[in-house]
Amino acid sequence: MLDNQLLLAVFATTPRRYKAIFYGLAGKQTVSNLLALRDYGLLNYFHLYPKLSQQEFQAQLVSLQQAGWLQLDQTDATAVLTSAGELICQQNNLARQWPQAYDYWQFGDWQLQWQRLLLGVQVVSNRWHQVQQYQPLTESYQVQRELRIWWRYWAQHDWQSFKGELQTSLTELPETAGTLLANSFSSSSFPGLTSQHLAQLRSQSLLRLQLAQINSLGLLLQVLKQNPSQWPLLNSLLPAPKSPLSRSAWQTYQQVLAGQSWSEIERQRRIKASTLKEHLLIAAILMPNFPFENATIQWLKHEDEHGFFANHLTSLEKGTLKK
Amino acid sequence: MTVPLTDELQQRFGYQQFRPGQAEIIAALLAGQDAIAVLPTGSGKSLLYQFMAPHLSGLILVVSPLISLMSDQALRIRNAHLGPVAVLNSQLTPREKQQILRQLAQYKFLFVAPETLQQPFIQQAIKRVPLALFVVDEAHCISSWGPDFRPSYLLLGQVRRQLQPPLTLALTATATPRVFQDIQRELALPATTAHYRASVNRSNLFLRLERITQPADKNARLEPLLALGVPTLIYVATRHQAETLTQYLQLKTARPIAYYHGGLSGIERYRIQQLFLQDQLGIIVATNAFGMGIDKSNLRLVIHYDLPANFENYLQEIGRAGRDGQLALTVIFVDELDFAKQGQRIKNSQLTSTEIQNFFAHPDDRQQLNDGQLGVLAAYAQTQLPVAQVNDILQQTSRLRAQQRQAFWQFLNSKTCLRQQLCDYFDEQPPVIQHDQQCCSQSDQESLTTLLQRLPLVEATVKNSSEPPLTDLKTVLAKLFD
Numbered sequence: 001m002l003d004n005q006l007l008l009a010v011f012a013t014t015p016r017r018y019k020a021i022f023y024g025l026a027g028k029q030t031v032s033n034l035l036a037l038r039d040y041g042l043l044n045y046f047h048l049y050p051k052l053s054q055q056e057f058q059a060q061l062v063s064l065q066q067a068g069w070l071q072l073d074q075t076d077a078t079a080v081l082t083s084a085g086e087l088i089c090q091q092n093n094l095a096r097q098w099p100q101a102y103d104y105w106q107f108g109d110w111q112l113q114w115q116r117l118l119l120g121v122q123v124v125s126n127r128w129h130q131v132q133q134y135q136p137l138t139e140s141y142q143v144q145r146e147l148r149i150w151w152r153y154w155a156q157h158d159w160q161s162f163k164g165e166l167q168t169s170l171t172e173l174p175e176t177a178g179t180l181l182a183n184s185f186s187s188s189s190f191p192g193l194t195s196q197h198l199a200q201l202r203s204q205s206l207l208r209l210q211l212a213q214i215n216s217l218g219l220l221l222q223v224l225k226q227n228p229s230q231w232p233l234l235n236s237l238l239p240a241p242k243s244p245l246s247r248s249a250w251q252t253y254q255q256v257l258a259g260q261s262w263s264e265i266e267r268q269r270r271i272k273a274s275t276l277k278e279h280l281l282i283a284a285i286l287m288p289n290f291p292f293e294n295a296t297i298q299w300l301k302h303e304d305e306h307g308f309f310a311n312h313l314t315s316l317e318k319g320t321l322k323k
Numbered sequence: 324m325t326v327p328l329t330d331e332l333q334q335r336f337g338y339q340q341f342r343p344g345q346a347e348i349i350a351a352l353l354a355g356q357d358a359i360a361v362l363p364t365g366s367g368k369s370l371l372y373q374f375m376a377p378h379l380s381g382l383i384l385v386v387s388p389l390i391s392l393m394s395d396q397a398l399r400i401r402n403a404h405l406g407p408v409a410v411l412n413s414q415l416t417p418r419e420k421q422q423i424l425r426q427l428a429q430y431k432f433l434f435v436a437p438e439t440l441q442q443p444f445i446q447q448a449i450k451r452v453p454l455a456l457f458v459v460d461e462a463h464c465i466s467s468w469g470p471d472f473r474p475s476y477l478l479l480g481q482v483r484r485q486l487q488p489p490l491t492l493a494l495t496a497t498a499t500p501r502v503f504q505d506i507q508r509e510l511a512l513p514a515t516t517a518h519y520r521a522s523v524n525r526s527n528l529f530l531r532l533e534r535i536t537q538p539a540d541k542n543a544r545l546e547p548l549l550a551l552g553v554p555t556l557i558y559v560a561t562r563h564q565a566e567t568l569t570q571y572l573q574l575k576t577a578r579p580i581a582y583y584h585g586g587l588s589g590i591e592r593y594r595i596q597q598l599f600l601q602d603q604l605g606i607i608v609a610t611n612a613f614g615m616g617i618d619k620s621n622l623r624l625v626i627h628y629d630l631p632a633n634f635e636n637y638l639q640e641i642g643r644a645g646r647d648g649q650l651a652l653t654v655i656f657v658d659e660l661d662f663a664k665q666g667q668r669i670k671n672s673q674l675t676s677t678e679i680q681n682f683f684a685h686p687d688d689r690q691q692l693n694d695g696q697l698g699v700l701a702a703y704a705q706t707q708l709p710v711a712q713v714n715d716i717l718q719q720t721s722r723l724r725a726q727q728r729q730a731f732w733q734f735l736n737s738k739t740c741l742r743q744q745l746c747d748y749f750d751e752q753p754p755v756i757q758h759d760q761q762c763c764s765q766s767d768q769e770s771l772t773t774l775l776q777r778l779p780l781v782e783a784t785v786k787n788s789s790e791p792p793l794t795d796l797k798t799v800l801a802k803l804f805d
């Protein structure tokens with residue numbers, strides 16, 4: 001359930017397209033959603049809430065409007081913060097409640113990472129205490145299978161170093177984040193706390209607790225990725241995606257980087273030209289150091305100077321220069 | 324028989340004795356007979372097919388309705404080293420499915436959802452390996468008389484004809500005589516099918532009706548019940564109710580408490596179960612999502628704060644109490660208002676013939692149906708039964724449900740022995756109950772407080788002080804790894 005005040009933090013005093021925000025939180029990847037999120041500074045919250053229902057989201061917007069905090073324009077499908085809404089945001093520091101440390105494009109689906117971390121701790125701890133029969137914390141087939149592979153790979157390893165890695169990495173986090181993660185762990189020797197109970201102890205709603213957990217997970221991943229060789233077990237337990245791009249988009253992007261011409265790419269890929277261009281726009285949004293000056297990119301831009309591709313590319317290029 | 328079955332049971336499973344019914348069913352299967360077993364939850368239904376594994380050459384195919392049940396059973400088999408096991412469900416990618424199917428001959432056990440089993444390529448793959456035993460778990464789902472009726476189960480008869488297993492075993496925990504007949508008929512089991520039907524009577528459960536006449540009654544009655552300090556499960560009707568009642572009780576009791584429903588994450592549900600099993604949580608407020616696969620032996624008190632969905636659910640839910648054989652108390656709040664509200668909900672979920680026909684003609688038109696109704700229709704659409712037949716089934720089930728609801732309400736308002744009535748309703752050959760002080764009671768005969776004073780409920784070592792605070796990082800790591 002969404003906690004309605006929280007949602008104010010993704011709006012501003014200038015109009016924002018609420019549908020793009022909804023689809024972004026739910027993780028629907030289209031060029032126009034990503035562009036909107038990028039403009040709003042919400043890109044890292046992509047896919048934060050894959051189970052969000054549109055009905056619920058709409059209902060929340062309406063209730064925020066009724067509270068006088070948000071103004072909706074149904075024809076434009078935009079929303080803008082009222083001054084009362086802006087005040088609420090500032091007073092309650094709402095933006096800080098969102099998991100600013102977790103970047104989807106860098107770390108992937110937080111639900112997967114969360115399950116990997118908790119299952120990894122459970123498996124190692126139970127093995128340490130020689131508990132063989134237990135139910136895994138997560139039913140996810142994918143995560144269980146990854147864990148088995150991970151376990152086999154490190155089978156000959158000294159598992160005491162897993163504790164060492166957890167200890168050193170968690171100590172590098174702010175204390176509240178480290179404690180929160182630690183109390184979220186569970187195994188047969190340490191039952192841990194239910195989310196209901198954790199939320200109560202921190203006097204916050206379940207949703208805010210969850211966002212704080214995601215944020216702490218993001219902080220941990222930042223530490224781990226900064227120096228992978230220091231934490232080999234944890235880094236292979238929580239692998240980051242190789243690229244924010246899908247495999248197909250990655251391939252298109254690589255072909256451009258390799259200097260292939262547009263006609264060559266089209267011939268080899270046998271995908272609709274519009275899809276290929278979408279790949280490149282997404283790359284321009286997500287990849288740092290996107291080569292705007294690349295010959296193929298320039299050629300595409302001039303081929304249809306006022307088209308969708310050229311327009312968006314130009315605005316992205318300007319946005320990058322501003323930074 | 325060269326080795327008596329009990330010897331094998333001791334050697335392979337470490338149990339001293341069979342539970343009632345297990346030996347009879349196993350003997351029948353060993354003699355080549357199909358069988359239907361109606362055994363209460365927690366009485367070792369899965370042991371029946373696990374036991375058969377070394378006696379049969381070929382695959383043991385188990386149809387099961389829930390992903391969590393399948394993975395739980397598969398895990399037990401894996402942990403007990405009973406043979407290679409695979410699970411086919413909708414979570415797998417097509418490639419993973421193909422991989423399992425290609426190596427099917429290597430497995431001893433295959434768990435599969437009924438919907439998955441309908442896919443022709445899966446049936447073909449199964450036909451290519453020798454099939455030894457076809458197990459239908461939760462077989463009551465096949466009967467429109469049963470509360471958990473699933474359209475996809477209706478096609479299992481057809482699947483059975485296709486696969487022609489040499490042996491079939493149907494398992495269920497609750498089956499009235501009507502449901503039992505439906506299982507036999509729908510699976511087209513021969514007249515020689517063996518069966519064992521345990522009585523639903525559990526002599527260590529005290530059955531209590533608690534009449535509610537005004538809204539404040541429910542919470543007032545909870546107070547002395549929770550003061551007993553024994554492991555307690557409170558059933559409510561909705562997720563929202565579970566959360567609000569928990570919030571309320573947190574103010575009223577220092578005992579650790581949590582709510583449990585299908586909307587919680589898998590990890591949270593797992594953790595609550597674990598804490599409850601370890602007596603670190605004393606009270607759980609749950610919807611009917613709590614149950615399947617959870618076996619807490621020392622549950623002493625089950626309270627139905629709201630009306631259960633039906634008679635069968637009531638029976639199953641009170642059956643979670645007192646698995647250790649010690650006295651346990653079950654209390655149900657009987658409130659006319661609840662009954663009326665439930666009637667309204669059922670009315671809202673009913674489907675008219677026109678709506679059914681429209682759906683099959685234009686599946687994309689939501690009409691003005693809610694998600695529940697659309698779900699039911701989608702499940703039927705998947706079976707590819709003709710629309711007229713679907714209509715008949717749906718109209719018939721809604722009539723049946725109404726009758727069953729009346730029967731349950733009658734039970735809740737009766738003045739005679741409740742246990743006798745339960746047996747009369749569910750048992751094929753109901754025993755004659757000798758009603759006594761430890762049997763059942765109704766609200767107008769003895770007050771709840773008097774009852775609680777005289778019932779010798781065994782105290783458990785439940786942690787009754789309030790919950791622990793946050794643990795610091797160093798201590799957590801020490802507990803996990805030292």
Ligand SMILES: [Zn+2]
Binds near residue numbers: 739740741743758
């Ligand atoms: Zn009685």
